[in-house]
Amino acid sequence: MTLFQVKQRSTGVLLWVGPADSEGHALDVMAREAGFRDAAHLPVHVRYGGFRTARVVS
Template sequence: MQAATGAILWIGSALDPQKALDAMARTSGYRDRNGIPAHLYAGGLHVEEVEA
């Protein structure tokens, strides 16, 4: 399985990486990051600050 695709799944504002994953999950229809299915975590989700 590919370790990383480089795909940007969400861009928004968050106080820390965990809150960023929560916000991404909610935008995708999940309650929070704990609701994201394990197979989506399998390749590794990475939170990174994006500067414009």
């Protein structure tokens, strides 16, 4: 697995860093670790503006 980081696009706030299979999977893993079923079930105010997901370069 690769390490990814997820930032909120509108604010630039780093929301999560962790292992995932892909960028799309990283969003779902982040949401599950926050207690939601998947990224689609995150609150609207968190999803507002979208996300920027990128691999973490070591």
